Amino acid sequence: MSGKLRLALIEGLFAAPVAFDSILDEIPIGALFLDSNHRILSINRALSALTGYDISEAKGLSCFNIIRCSRCLQQCRQMPDEDNVYATEPVNIVNRQKQKIPVRISLTPILDTQGKTTGFIEIVEDLRVQQKVTSDGVYNGRPGNLVGTSLQMEKIFNILPMVAQADSSILITGESGTGKDVIAEAIHLSSGRAKGPFIKVNCAALPETLLDSELFGHQKGAFPGASENKAGRIRLANNGTLFLSEVGNLPMRLQGKLLAFLDDKVVYSMGNTRGIGVNVRIIAASLYPLDQMVMEGRFRSDLLYRLNVVRLDLPPLREREGDIRLLLEHSLRSVASQFNKDIRGLSDEALESLLDYHFQGNVRELKNIVEYAVSVCQSQIIQENDLPNYLIESGGSKNKTPVGFSMPARPLHDTTADSSDCTWMEMEKKMILEALVSAKGKRSNAADILGWGRSTLWRKMKKYGLE
Amino acid sequence: MVSFFSSESERVLVTVQDHQVSPRFDMTLEIIIAEKGLEGGTLNEKYFLLAEPSAEELCNLIQKENVQAVICGGIEEEYYQYLTWKKVKVFCNVIGPAGKGLLLWAGGVLAEDTIFQADGALPPK
Numbered sequence: 381m382s383g384k385l386r387l388a389l390i391e392g393l394f395a396a397p398v399a400f401d402s403i404l405d406e407i408p409i410g411a412l413f414l415d416s417n418h419r420i421l422s423i424n425r426a427l428s429a430l431t432g433y434d435i436s437e438a439k440g441l442s443c444f445n446i447i448r449c450s451r452c453l454q455q456c457r458q459m460p461d462e463d464n465v466y467a468t469e470p471v472n473i474v475n476r477q478k479q480k481i482p483v484r485i486s487l488t489p490i491l492d493t494q495g496k497t498t499g500f501i502e503i504v505e506d507l508r509v510q511q512k513v514t515s516d517g518v519y520n521g522r523p524g525n526l527v528g529t530s531l532q533m534e535k536i537f538n539i540l541p542m543v544a545q546a547d548s549s550i551l552i553t554g555e556s557g558t559g560k561d562v563i564a565e566a567i568h569l570s571s572g573r574a575k576g577p578f579i580k581v582n583c584a585a586l587p588e589t590l591l592d593s594e595l596f597g598h599q600k601g602a603f604p605g606a607s608e609n610k611a612g613r614i615r616l617a618n619n620g621t622l623f624l625s626e627v628g629n630l631p632m633r634l635q636g637k638l639l640a641f642l643d644d645k646v647v648y649s650m651g652n653t654r655g656i657g658v659n660v661r662i663i664a665a666s667l668y669p670l671d672q673m674v675m676e677g678r679f680r681s682d683l684l685y686r687l688n689v690v691r692l693d694l695p696p697l698r699e700r701e702g703d704i705r706l707l708l709e710h711s712l713r714s715v716a717s718q719f720n721k722d723i724r725g726l727s728d729e730a731l732e733s734l735l736d737y738h739f740q741g742n743v744r745e746l747k748n749i750v751e752y753a754v755s756v757c758q759s760q761i762i763q764e765n766d767l768p769n770y771l772i773e774s775g776g777s778k779n780k781t782p783v784g785f786s787m788p789a790r791p792l793h794d795t796t797a798d799s800s801d802c803t804w805m806e807m808e809k810k811m812i813l814e815a816l817v818s819a820k821g822k823r824s825n826a827a828d829i830l831g832w833g834r835s836t837l838w839r840k841m842k843k844y845g846l847e
Numbered sequence: 848m849v850s851f852f853s854s855e856s857e858r859v860l861v862t863v864q865d866h867q868v869s870p871r872f873d874m875t876l877e878i879i880i881a882e883k884g885l886e887g888g889t890l891n892e893k894y895f896l897l898a899e900p901s902a903e904e905l906c907n908l909i910q911k912e913n914v915q916a917v918i919c920g921g922i923e924e925e926y927y928q929y930l931t932w933k934k935v936k937v938f939c940n941v942i943g944p945a946g947k948g949l950l951l952w953a954g955g956v957l958a959e960d961t962i963f964q965a966d967g968a969l970p971p972k
Contacts, residue, residue, distance in 0.1 A: 437962055445942045448870040448921040453900075474871055474921035476940055476960075835928035 408575055408619055410483075410504035413490075416497060418443050427504055429577035429616040430483075432476025436608035443502065448474050449485055470507055482507040506577075508569070526559075526566055527710045530700035536563070536692060543690050544570035549642070551627075551687045552665040554694030557742030560665040561625065563692060568621040573661055576620030579613050584629035584843075592634055593650060596641075602651025614647050617660045627687065628668040628679060635680045642686045662687065697742040704735055707743060711750040712762075719754055729764040737771055741831035748833055770829050809844045812837070816846075856882040856891075859916040859952050860909055863894075863945045870920035870942075873902035879945060880912055883953045892949075902926050909935055918948045918957065 388400040401422065404411060410427030412420055420438045423446070428434045433446050444452035450471045472482050484505045492498040526537060543550060544567045552560045561580070568578045586594055589603075597612025614622055624630070630638065641647060642662065646655035664687045673679035697704060708726065716723040726734070730753070739745050749768060757766045764772060811830060819825035827837040862869035863877040876899075881892040897904065902922075906929060909917060916936040930937050941948050943963025951957035 440964060441942060441962070442867075444870050445867075445920065450871070450874060452870060453864060453874045453876070474873070474923055476921070478922060478924040478927050478939070480923050834932050838928075838932050 410506070412438075412443065412447075412502045412504070414443055414500040414502060416499055418500070420446060421499065425611065425616060425618060426577060428611065429579055429620070430475060430481065430504060430506055431473070434608075434611055436610075447485070447502070447504065449483070451485075473504070508578075526562065527707055528700060528703045529706060530695075530703045532695040532700055533703060536694070540567060541570055543567060543692070545572065546690065547571070547573075547661055548689040549661070549687050550663045550690045550692065551670070551684075552663065552692045552694065553670070554665075554667075555696050555742055556667055557744030558694040558696060559743055560694060561623070563694065564621075564623045564625075564663045564665060567663060568623075568661075571621070571661070573620050577617055578621050578623065579617040580623040580625060581613050582625045584626040588631040588634065591631070592637070595634070596637065596647055597649035599649055599651035602649075606651070610649070612647065612649055614641065614660055615649075615656065615658055618658050619660075621661045621663055624662065624664040626667060627664040628666040628670055628673055632678075632680070635683050639680060639683045639686060642683075697739045697746065704739070704746070705731075707746055708734060708750065711747050712754065715747075715751050715754045721754060721757070722760055723754055723757055723762060724760045726762045727764065730762050730767055733764055733767060733772060739831070744833075744836075745831040748831070768828050770831075805844070808840065809846070812840060812844065812846060856884055857916070858882045858912065858914045859918060859949065860905075860912070860914045861945045861949060862905070862917075862919040866945055868918060868920050868941045868943060868945050868948050872905065872917075872919045872922035872926060872939075874900045875905065875919075876900055878905070878908075879949070880914065881949055881953075906930065909933075916952060918945070918952060 389397040390400055390403065391397045404422060405425040407424055408426055410424065410430045412423040412427055415421055420435075420441055420443055423431075423433070423435050423438050431438075431446055431448075438446045450473070470482055470484050472480050474480050484507055485502060487500055487502045489497045490499045490501055526533075528534070528537070540563075550564075550567065552563055554560055564580075565578055568574060581591075581595060583591065593606075593610060593612070595613050597610045597615060598606050600606055600609050624638075637648075641658075644655075645658055645660070647658050648655045670679050670684050670688075674681045674684055697707070708731070712723065712725070734746075734749070741748070749771060752768050753762045753766045757763070812826070815826040815829040816823070818829055823837060823841075824834055827834045830837060832840075859881050861879040861881070862872055862875035863879055864870070864875065869875040869877070876897050878895050878897065879892055880895065883891075906926060908914075909930065910933060914935060916938065917930060918938045918941050920939070920941060922937065922939045927937050927939060938948070938952065938957050938959050938961070940960045941957070941962075943961070947963055948957060948961070951961065
């Protein structure tokens, strides 16, 4: 917190005056103080983590600009008076990271000694932790939205509660679309830190300097443009979990800095020599084989050992016996309900094609296929011709695998003979180019060929400079 | 909605609430569609009131009206990705007066995450 509130003290309560902001920051639920005009005076660290705005940005703004609750545009003008407390029913917010988060908000007037309203205190409770799936016995009781009965997944589900409670660092590996993010969040929700924040950082999304500032924070004046202090994601994740997605992309210098943090749990922000102790659990995920990256000198072995305390290898969908059918049923039900369509199931031919398919994009691809099929289906049963063309072509004419639930393991993207000499990035770039050529430059068709969503293709094309 | 702009201009849609950039794309009931000439110049603005808030309807409108940019507050990832895919530049997380946002856009200096202070001024650099 900055400005006047930084100096605000609570006197007469404890033996000595204590700083108000330090107490507010330790409250694990989002909280903010508003003046009588509903402008923000102060927000705590938990709310910063939830909304993506720190106090230097939020101070002086109307609360609805930062909280962005679904009721803000309907009922916010009817603020509570002294006898009234703003409704506490569940609503949702959209944060700076473009996530829609279910929350419960309560707003209570603060009265001065004469009983006159002088401001408000608003409590914002993240409800994600309470939203566990209970509608279906197959996955009832599991944290998050985890579906699967295959031996490999059962093994993971069985150890998940123990892993969650252990508080050790976790490394999750697996192909794209296998659900690394979902598992990470499920671990957080099952852990003792569930009430704390779950902060995700994509290490591949930002250049080194920005990532440094984003992770560790910076002091005002640490570099040109640093006009305010920034806490950094690690501090925002205090008492919660920090999820480092695509950790293999972390630059070497930051690997060293992260390692130092993991050793002593003290964050040194840019431009500050005084460290701040933080209590954070680290979960890292990687698409790339980190062991191989260590051998190639692209990833620090000591960091790998620190992260690799518990390792979860997520199997590709084609190796998860029986899960394709289960996931199809689950996805079909949820997508049909989302699209408000009365779809009862799949025809035998459509099911056969899907079971015969390799799902190189794993669960994400399966969900995309189901979404496509539900969108185009005109009857109550999804027919084979409701499925994307590339799936019918590849399943019907190329793959002569017998129908069944157990898919033979196949190297990912073994479309070309010279694949062994390529790195993953080169291979992926090549795949995109090949798909674009096959689709005659049409990006939506290329996305279909690759089994990705169009936004995924767009993101990867941007990453490889193929726009 | 009948198109009222020339094809030689650049168009922007601003989500509005009480003259401010609306904090939620999906909850917006009021919008401004404005245009500027290719060499900059005067803004031509039209105000619309929507029958009900709907992110999908807004996305349809944006395409139908050949809008090239959107100025909004909070927006969900799926709509952001969709609009970006459709080559619509999304200036999201803009906080402050809609008119000020439009002026910055017309001047080619608006950025995502722009926050105007309570008096409408930009925060000091």
